[in-house]
Amino acid sequence: MKIHLLDLGSLVIDRSDVLWHIDVGTPVRFPVYGVYIDHPEGKLIFDTGYDLEHVKAVLPFELPEQTQQQTLPEQLKLCGTTPDEIDFYVNSHFHFDHVGGNKHLTNATLITSKLELRSLLVPEPFERLGYSDVAWYQRGVTKVRFVEGDYELAKGLTLFTTPGHTIAHVSLLAEPEGRKPMIFAGDAAYTQETLDREIIGGFHLDAVKSIEAIRRIKEMARRHDAEIFVSHEMEAWERWKHAPDFYGA
Amino acid sequence: MKIHLLDLGSLVIDRSDVLWHIDVGTPVRFPVYGVYIDHPEGKLIFDTGYDLEHVKAVLPFELPEQTQQQTLPEQLKLCGTTPDEIDFYVNSHFHFDHVGGNKHLTNATLITSKLELRSLLVPEPFERLGYSDVAWYQRGVTKVRFVEGDYELAKGLTLFTTPGHTIAHVSLLAEPEGRKPMIFAGDAAYTQETLDREIIGGFHLDAVKSIEAIRRIKEMARRHDAEIFVSHEMEAWERWKHAPDFYGA
Numbered sequence: 252m253k254i255h256l257l258d259l260g261s262l263v264i265d266r267s268d269v270l271w272h273i274d275v276g277t278p279v280r281f282p283v284y285g286v287y288i289d290h291p292e293g294k295l296i297f298d299t300g301y302d303l304e305h306v307k308a309v310l311p312f313e314l315p316e317q318t319q320q321q322t323l324p325e326q327l328k329l330c331g332t333t334p335d336e337i338d339f340y341v342n343s344h345f346h347f348d349h350v351g352g353n354k355h356l357t358n359a360t361l362i363t364s365k366l367e368l369r370s371l372l373v374p375e376p377f378e379r380l381g382y383s384d385v386a387w388y389q390r391g392v393t394k395v396r397f398v399e400g401d402y403e404l405a406k407g408l409t410l411f412t413t414p415g416h417t418i419a420h421v422s423l424l425a426e427p428e429g430r431k432p433m434i435f436a437g438d439a440a441y442t443q444e445t446l447d448r449e450i451i452g453g454f455h456l457d458a459v460k461s462i463e464a465i466r467r468i469k470e471m472a473r474r475h476d477a478e479i480f481v482s483h484e485m486e487a488w489e490r491w492k493h494a495p496d497f498y499g500a
Numbered sequence: 501m502k503i504h505l506l507d508l509g510s511l512v513i514d515r516s517d518v519l520w521h522i523d524v525g526t527p528v529r530f531p532v533y534g535v536y537i538d539h540p541e542g543k544l545i546f547d548t549g550y551d552l553e554h555v556k557a558v559l560p561f562e563l564p565e566q567t568q569q570q571t572l573p574e575q576l577k578l579c580g581t582t583p584d585e586i587d588f589y590v591n592s593h594f595h596f597d598h599v600g601g602n603k604h605l606t607n608a609t610l611i612t613s614k615l616e617l618r619s620l621l622v623p624e625p626f627e628r629l630g631y632s633d634v635a636w637y638q639r640g641v642t643k644v645r646f647v648e649g650d651y652e653l654a655k656g657l658t659l660f661t662t663p664g665h666t667i668a669h670v671s672l673l674a675e676p677e678g679r680k681p682m683i684f685a686g687d688a689a690y691t692q693e694t695l696d697r698e699i700i701g702g703f704h705l706d707a708v709k710s711i712e713a714i715r716r717i718k719e720m721a722r723r724h725d726a727e728i729f730v731s732h733e734m735e736a737w738e739r740w741k742h743a744p745d746f747y748g749a
Contacts, residue, residue: 270519271626376711450625453702458704459705
């Protein structure tokens with residue numbers, strides 16, 4: 252399998268939202284990315300970034316920066332494919348900055364949990380902005396396969412549950428050939444500092460479970476000798492290979 | 501019964517800690533107060549403020565302002581009593597700014613729940629500062645009566661559970677004669693805006709339960725036609741009667 256990291260633009264939040272209660276009043280710009288995996292069993296995407304028009308309309312204070320090149324279709328084109336050719340997609344969770352490209356994946360099946368979909372549609376009051384991009388989901392039209400708990404998507408590709416940030420957040424363990432396994436943490440770990448200091452983000456549904464999720468990711472990494480890819484850290488992002496380059500073989 | 505509000509100083513936190521995610525980077529000074537109730541069945545205190553030396557040592561960034569007059573012994577003296585004469589005390593929860601005067605109440609029995617006491621002693625990582633003042637509790641010395649769930653302390657004085665801010669936070673309904681009932685919300689409602697907008701505070705254990713606690717307080721107020729006394733709002737505080745003045749008869 253080949254694993255491509257797709258550059259889908261950037262946003263700004265407060266550092267106290269990255270690390271709860273730390274450096275209140277300090278804006279930080281962070282990357283938003285997706286993962287395209289070309290696997291012998293099918294083409295899969297994990298997280299699809301944000302819809303620029305949605306953010307401009309609903310959350311303009313997050314100061315979106317997204318060029319035409321930083322959209323899902325353009326990023327897939329770099330990798331030699333198109334949204335139509337994608338078979339499956341998974342969103343670590345349904346916050347607006349992880350689902351923005353879903354609408355392009357018209358032939359693909361969404362793999363998710365009932366709980367996460369229900370929370371998208373009926374959020375807690377403090378989740379309304381996070382779950383504000385609902386246009387991509389159409390009951391009876393969007394193809395959905397529900398899975399609950401840890402789940403092997405394909406050989407060497409395993410979803411594991413990391414709830415807390417949202418009710419049914421999932422992370423992805425990928426084990427490509429000829430390379431150290433990779434864990435895509437999603438928003439269970441925004442940054443390396445999240446992991447090192449075990450400090451949860453300022454956006455969360457369940458603070459206690461968020462701590463447990465950080466620990467589960469670290470434990471998975473130790474058990475599989477995996478490298479952890481955090482979701483929203485510019486410094487880490489700039490160090491990684493970007494599409495059309497890829498990990499694996 | 502006579503209900504005295506005791507002025508126990510003030511602290512500074514960010515407005516985003518009062519109203520989660522609102523006005524990040526805006527410091528606000530807020531009052532810290534206790535409630536002394538002289539009841540025919542005994543003398544009771546609800547919340548005891550903060551210990552100035554503790555805050556100076558551990559949380560100096562909350563900029564404590566507390567004169568000698570704004571300590572529990574001095575406030576009780578204003579009301580014609582002393583810490584020794586107090587029979588019972590309740591802390592809405594064990595965060596440092598609600599337990600600072602406990603150490604003076606050497607003859608009184610603490611009424612609390614096992615869960616709250618356990619969390620004080622073994623907090624979640626993000627609760628360490630909140631639960632940092634533990635010196636007042638001495639196992640085997642501090643007199644404790646454990647109660648779980650809603651509990652009538654005395655005629656017209658009822659504790660009711662409002663968890664979320666902490667694991668077993670409680671609020672107090674007081675029904676003095678000749679006056680509208682009073683609800684002391686504790687940190688389940690920092691300000692009137694918390695209640696009106698149903699926005700939880702930025703310090704919490706369980707965000708979902710925190711929302712439910714706000715609604716429970718509003719429902720209790722409606723059912724008992726009660727006035728709600730929020731915990732940390734300067735504007736509201738300045739409107740109320742302060743010790744030695746009192747509510748009730």
